[in-house]
Structures are given as structure tokens and as C-alpha cells.
Amino acid sequence: MKIWVPMDSAAKALGSDEVAEAIRIEAEKRGVEVELVRNGTRGMIWLEPLVEVETPEGRMAFGPMSPADVPALFEETHPKALGLTEELDWMKRQTRLTFARCGVTDPLSLAEYEANGGLAGLRRALDMSGEQIVDEVKLSGLRGRGGAGFPTGIKWDTVRMAHADRKYIVCNADEGDSGTFADRMIIEGDPFCLIEGMAIAGIGCGAVQGYVYLRSEYPDAIAVLTRAIEIAREVGVLGDSVLGSGKTFDMEVRTGAGAYVCGEETSLLNSLEGKRGVVRAKPPLPALEGAFGKPTVVNNVISLATVPVIFEKGAEHYAHFGLGRSKGTIPLQIAGNVRHGGLFETAFGMSLGQIVEDLGGGTASGRAVKAVQVGGPLGAYLSPDQFDTPFGYEEFDGQGALIGHAGLVVFDDTADMLGMARFAMEFCAVESCGKCTPCRIGAVRGVETLDRIAAGDAAAIPLLTDLCETMKDGSLCALGGFTPYPVMSALRLFPEEFGAVKEAAE
Amino acid sequence: MRHSNPTPDEIRALIDAELHREGPLLPILHAIQHAYDHVPEMALPLIAEALNLTRAEVHGVMSFYHDFRKAPAGRHVVKICRAEACQSMGANALSQAVLDKLGLDWGGTTADGSVTVEPVYCLGLCACAPAAMVDGKLIGRADAARLAAELEGAA
Structure with missing residues (x-):
């Protein structure tokens, strides 16, 4: 009997370790031989811990499981049986390219990785020139999944063409945005995919060393990826001769230290070098002077983890998914006050309303949806009036919003939007690196100004608007520059909570 | 329980283990905090010496990041x-x-x-x-x- 119990952090946080232990004990008690696999999560977090049992028809899902539900797994029927995992609505409706193996395989089994399409992309890339590799990425239309949406192939080409004795591939795994967990999920569920993507990037750009800057808040992800790199090195996927090609690429995990701003690429590079995580002015671009002053590709986890499938299936296959200039798929992370929270990978173009109401099933509390914050703490709030907006870079830009890392946080009608605006400013004040004045001072003044508004001083509203303009135009990076998005969108959508309506009536 | 008063040699050993890395300062701070649940004041001059930095620079880096503690946390x-x-x-x-x-x-x-x-x-x-x-x-x-x-x- 083969049983899968996820070891993903979210599954563990909901008790999957206890369920796995109960299965061991019950199997022993019944004298049944059980092969217990700790897989990643399928992404249906509301069903975690989701246990799967091998049957002649396929993998059967049960969830959400508790230790008390375990004995019935060995009986004929189970009250928490959900049917075949692949046939569940949530799974069937997805286009899983980047996350194809996540939740399916044992994350640390390289054999299973290969049996499910892994390393095919790297093998193909090893037969290509650097220029061909970069062209393939350009053709795929892949844009940076960290939030900025910059074309990945163009960034790679800049590094490829740069002359230097040493170049780097740096993976930004400092996923600090609330509502996002795609990076964590793929690192814990399919770490070889990121390793393969980085190796292809290294070989394409002529870089021999990679670093994954991974936040300290993700200890499980650090442990899994560190082990996966060791395994990859032992069998020659990494090292002096990648898969026997004679080409060198190796990589290392670096642990962050709790600074949100280090998700900004130049701040991350300073941190990697052992400095304060202060933002650098651009130019020089990191592609020309990045880590340790050398040409460096800085890409998000999902961008790099998508590279293997592009090489496995071909750039055109990837590019035929999507909408306009938003090619391919995006892992939506549906979170917050939502009934069906989790990760759903799909082509760009679904409407926000479909995502929240149809996939998410509305709020967890059962109350009306008041607002959805898309793209993390620096993303705008959107109201149900904007639910017909298609999910794409340009489409969200048109709404004064951004998709960021594609995390969506749902709020019900009890949300205090003035409080959320204040929190955005407070967070910016706590996390500001201090390099530029609009962010360092502006965020503190923003908190004070919002406190004045909360105390009934509507005259402070124009001041807040003006301050947000200054932060937006004058900040060096997205922390100060984008904090105005949640603040101003809250003010625009819910003026009555800021006392602005009263002022207008006077 | 871990003891929280390391000797200079114990700190030096932790520093030396990370020196082969590029940009070793954060790994050093993590290693010390991992071992002693905080980064004791006495470690800063030792780190500064090993990396050819000033004490102020090491203090500046340590104090920038939320993770590093000056004193051990509760149990x-x-x-x-x-x-x-x-x-x-x-x-x-x-x-x-x-x-x-x-x-x-x-x-x-x-x-x-x-x-x-x-x-x-x-x-x-x-x-x-x-x-x-x-x-x-x-x-x-x-x-x-x-x-x-x-x-x-x-x-």
C-alpha cells in the first residue's frame, strides 16, 4: 500500500506530521506494509492535510485528514474520500506547467524527477549555444514572475554579452509578500526544478556560480533545497561537468535575515555580499554590475523554475498560453479570508472575480467580499466593482494596480481599510532600508497623517495624497514607491472610512 | 540547554568555518546566533578582525537585520x-x-x-x-x- 502525506509547511502547519505518524502506527497495528511518501502539496490548502492512497484507478485523495480519520483509510469506505486527485475540479481546471510535479513526486527523489520530465530541458540546453538558450527564453515570452514583469530573455542576454571573468545567477527567494507562497511551495515540493532552471541560466549566460537567497522565515524550504543541491552535486547535475558536458555550474543557498527590503534585487545583492541590505541606485544594472561587482542575473524563483518546462516542451508551447503580452501561465495564490485557499496555476486572462468567487469560493467567514489586495503589501486593493479585470500585467496596470507575485488576499466586509492603509505605511516605516528620504521619512509621516485622519481631521487627506505622490515619484525602489498603492486605493475605494465623504458634503 | 557565554576561541572556530564563502558575514552571524541564540557583543571585534572590517561596519550589518539578537530570547x-x-x-x-x-x-x-x-x-x-x-x-x-x-x- 502506497500512501502520500505532504511535508509542505502549510500541510505541516495543519497537522500532516501527526497524520503521517498515525498512519505508521495504524499500519503496524494492522500488520499492513505501507510505503509512506512525503510529497509536496497539490496546492489545495483548504483540504490539507491531503492524504493520497494508490489504487488501480489512480491516486485517491482524502482530506482534510486528522489522526482520528486515519484508521478508516484501511477500511472499505471513508467519510473524507474526495475521489481521484487528478479528477478534482481544482486540479482538472489548471494548466500545470511550472508546478507539474509539485505534490506528485517525492521532492528529494531525483529518479522520480527524471521520470516525470525532469532534466530533459537541461539536456536539451546543453546541446545549444548560449545565444540559442537565451533566444529560446526570449521566444517563450517569459517575464519576471517576481512582480516587475521584465522580459527574462533580455535580462539574460545582457549578462551573456557582458565581458567578465566571473558571472552569477542569483535566485531571489526572499518571498516576503503576504499572500504569496508559490516560491516556498515549489522549493519544498519540487526543488530540482529550481536547480535545473538555474543550471540552464548559468550555462546560457556563462555563469558558473549560483546563489539562492532564501528567507529565514522558510526553514523547511532551506532544508529541502540544501539537501536537493547536495544530491544534485553527488550525481553530477551540478559541479565541474554538468551531466558530463564539461560545463561548470554550482550553487549555494544563502539565508536571509528577516529584512523585507532584501526582496528588492539590489538590496538582496548587498545582503548577499555581507553588507546592510540597503538599496543601490540603478544604473549600473545588476546585469552588468551585480553580485560582487560582476554581471549577474537576478531572477525570481518562479521565473527560474519555469525555465525547465520551456526547454522540455519548447518555447512555442509555453508561449501559446496566456493573454496579449502576458505569455504562459501564472501560479495564482489565493489567500486570506477565502473558503478555498491555495495555489492554482493557469494561463493569464482569468478575471479577478472568477478567481475570488469561483475558485476561491468567496470568503471563509461567509460574509461579503469587501476588497482583494493583489501583489503583496505593495499591491493595490481592488473592490468587487473591478472583478471583471482580466489577470494580466497590462490589464492590472490599467486599473492602477499590479499583479506582483500573483498573491491575492481576500478581505470580508469587516475589514478596516483605514487600518490597512495605516498598516501599509507602518510596515514601510519598519522595513525601510533608510537610503532614500521619501521612503524613510515619508512612511513615518504617513502613519502620523493617517492617525490624524482617523481622529477626524479630514483636512489631512490632501496631505496624504500629496505625500503618496512624493513617495511614488521620489523613492529609489518599490518599497517606498509602491506603498502608496494600497494606501491610495483604500482611500479611493472607501473614502467614507477616511471621513472624506463628510468633507465633500460640506 | 545551550550555554550563552562563548569563549573567543569558540567564536573564532565558527567564523573560520564560514570564511571560504563569498560574502561570509551573514553566514557567520547566522552560525553564531544558531549556536548561542544571540550574537554576543564580544563576537563583533573578532568578526571585524577576521573580515578586515571595522567594528562599526559589523555592528551596522548586524543591527540592520531583524533576525540577529543582542541577548538570548526566552526559553x-x-x-x-x-x-x-x-x-x-x-x-x-x-x-x-x-x-x-x-x-x-x-x-x-x-x-x-x-x-x-x-x-x-x-x-x-x-x-x-x-x-x-x-x-x-x-x-x-x-x-x-x-x-x-x-x-x-x-x-
Whole structure:
């Protein structure tokens, strides 16, 4: 009997370790031989811990499981049986390219990785020139999944063409945005995919060393990826001769230290070098002077983890998914006050309303949806009036919003939007690196100004608007520059909570 | 329990183990904190010497990052997520209840040294909010009773 119990952090946080232990004990008690696999999560977090049992028809899902539900797994029927995992609505409706193996395989089994399409992309890339590799990425239309949406192939080409004795591939795994967990999920569920993507990037750009800057808040992800790199090195996927090609690429995990701003690429590079995580002015671009002053590709986890499938299936296959200039798929992370929270990978173009109401099933509390914050703490709030907006870079830009890392946080009608605006400013004040004045001072003044508004001083509203303009135009990076998005969108959508309506009536 | 008064040689050994890396300062600080639950003041000149930096530079780096502590935390550390997804599921009320019960402010440690409560901005458990961590154990859909039970179990 083969049983899968996820070891993903979210599954563990909901008790999957206890369920796995109960299965061991019950199997022993019944004298049944059980092969217990700790897989990643399928992404249906509301069903975690989701246990799967091998049957002649396929993998059967049960969830959400508790230790008390375990004995019935060995009986004929189970009250928490959900049917075949692949046939569940949530799974069937997805286009899983980047996350194809996540939740399916044992994350640390390289054999299973290969049996499910892994390393095919790297093998193909090893037969290509650097220029061909970069062209393939350009053709795929892949844009940076960290939030900025910059074309990945163009960034790679800049590094490829740069002359230097040493170049780097740096993976930004400092996923600090609330509502996002795609990076964590793929690192814990399919770490070889990121390793393969980085190796292809290294070989394409002529870089021999990679670093994954991974936040300290993700200890499980650090442990899994560190082990996966060791395994990859032992069998020659990494090292002096990648898969026997004679080409060198190796990589290392670096642990962050709790600074949100280090998700900004130049701040991350300073941190990697052992400095304060202060933002650098651009130019020089990191592609020309990045880590340790050398040409460096800085890409998000999902961008790099998508590279293997592009090489496995071909750039055109990837590019035929999507909408306009938003090619391919995006892992939506549906979170917050939502009934069906989790990760759903799909082509760009679904409407926000479909995502929240149809996939998410509305709020967890059962109350009306008041607002959805898309793209993390620096993303705008959107109201149900904007639910017909298609999910794409340009489409969200048109709404004064951004998709960021594609995390969506749902709020019900009890949300205090003035409080959320204040929190955005407070967070910016706590996390500001201090390099530029609009962010360092502006965020503190923003908190004070919002406190004045909360105390009934509507005259402070124009001041807040003006301050947000200054932060937006004058900040060096997205922390100060984008904090105005949640603040101003809250003010625009819910003026009555800021006392602005009263002022207008006077 | 780990002892929290290392000798200079013990610190030097931790530093030396990381010196082969490019940009070794953060790995060094992590290694020391991992071993002693904080980065003692006496370690800073040793690090500065090994990396050819000034003490002020090392202090500047250490104090920039939330993770590094100047003194050991309580015997148990509770981290409660304060970020938006957790707020949408009542994290503010949860953290207030925990802090009030222990008579603490964020970052504070109880008088008997048993519990420290720290804020954290996102554990990546946004689809099962609110989230918390007790001594490294993750808890989804956390509530005050569950956190109290975890602390009791750990005590």
C-alpha cells in the first residue's frame, strides 16, 4: 500500500506530521506494509492535510485528514474520500506547467524527477549555444514572475554579452509578500526544478556560480533545497561537468535575515555580499554590475523554475498560453479570508472575480467580499466593482494596480481599510532600508497623517495624497514607491472610512 | 540547554568555518546566533578582525537585520504573523490576546524568561491564516487556545 502525506509547511502547519505518524502506527497495528511518501502539496490548502492512497484507478485523495480519520483509510469506505486527485475540479481546471510535479513526486527523489520530465530541458540546453538558450527564453515570452514583469530573455542576454571573468545567477527567494507562497511551495515540493532552471541560466549566460537567497522565515524550504543541491552535486547535475558536458555550474543557498527590503534585487545583492541590505541606485544594472561587482542575473524563483518546462516542451508551447503580452501561465495564490485557499496555476486572462468567487469560493467567514489586495503589501486593493479585470500585467496596470507575485488576499466586509492603509505605511516605516528620504521619512509621516485622519481631521487627506505622490515619484525602489498603492486605493475605494465623504458634503 | 557565554576561541572556530564563502558575514552571524541564540557583543571585534572590517561596519550589518539578537530570547519563542493575509483572518485580535495574557509588548520576554513573543511578516501560510510559529513548529489557523496549548506542551 502506497500512501502520500505532504511535508509542505502549510500541510505541516495543519497537522500532516501527526497524520503521517498515525498512519505508521495504524499500519503496524494492522500488520499492513505501507510505503509512506512525503510529497509536496497539490496546492489545495483548504483540504490539507491531503492524504493520497494508490489504487488501480489512480491516486485517491482524502482530506482534510486528522489522526482520528486515519484508521478508516484501511477500511472499505471513508467519510473524507474526495475521489481521484487528478479528477478534482481544482486540479482538472489548471494548466500545470511550472508546478507539474509539485505534490506528485517525492521532492528529494531525483529518479522520480527524471521520470516525470525532469532534466530533459537541461539536456536539451546543453546541446545549444548560449545565444540559442537565451533566444529560446526570449521566444517563450517569459517575464519576471517576481512582480516587475521584465522580459527574462533580455535580462539574460545582457549578462551573456557582458565581458567578465566571473558571472552569477542569483535566485531571489526572499518571498516576503503576504499572500504569496508559490516560491516556498515549489522549493519544498519540487526543488530540482529550481536547480535545473538555474543550471540552464548559468550555462546560457556563462555563469558558473549560483546563489539562492532564501528567507529565514522558510526553514523547511532551506532544508529541502540544501539537501536537493547536495544530491544534485553527488550525481553530477551540478559541479565541474554538468551531466558530463564539461560545463561548470554550482550553487549555494544563502539565508536571509528577516529584512523585507532584501526582496528588492539590489538590496538582496548587498545582503548577499555581507553588507546592510540597503538599496543601490540603478544604473549600473545588476546585469552588468551585480553580485560582487560582476554581471549577474537576478531572477525570481518562479521565473527560474519555469525555465525547465520551456526547454522540455519548447518555447512555442509555453508561449501559446496566456493573454496579449502576458505569455504562459501564472501560479495564482489565493489567500486570506477565502473558503478555498491555495495555489492554482493557469494561463493569464482569468478575471479577478472568477478567481475570488469561483475558485476561491468567496470568503471563509461567509460574509461579503469587501476588497482583494493583489501583489503583496505593495499591491493595490481592488473592490468587487473591478472583478471583471482580466489577470494580466497590462490589464492590472490599467486599473492602477499590479499583479506582483500573483498573491491575492481576500478581505470580508469587516475589514478596516483605514487600518490597512495605516498598516501599509507602518510596515514601510519598519522595513525601510533608510537610503532614500521619501521612503524613510515619508512612511513615518504617513502613519502620523493617517492617525490624524482617523481622529477626524479630514483636512489631512490632501496631505496624504500629496505625500503618496512624493513617495511614488521620489523613492529609489518599490518599497517606498509602491506603498502608496494600497494606501491610495483604500482611500479611493472607501473614502467614507477616511471621513472624506463628510468633507465633500460640506 | 545551550550555554550563552562563548569563549573567543569558540567564536573564532565558527567564523573560520564560514570564511571560504563569498560574502561570509551573514553566514557567520547566522552560525553564531544558531549556536548561542544571540550574537554576543564580544563576537563583533573578532568578526571585524577576521573580515578586515571595522567594528562599526559589523555592528551596522548586524543591527540592520531583524533576525540577529543582542541577548538570548526566552526559553520558548512565539512568532505571530502580522501581515495582511493573517490580518484578514483575525491576526490582530490573536496577537493582542497572546500579548495581553503574557503581559508583553512585541519583542518582549516574560519576567521568568520562559516566553518571548516576536512579530513575523509572513510565514508563507497565507491560505491557512492566521499563522504562528512556536519554537520552530508551524501552526496554521492559529488561535490563542492552540498557542497556549503548544506552549504548555513545550514547557
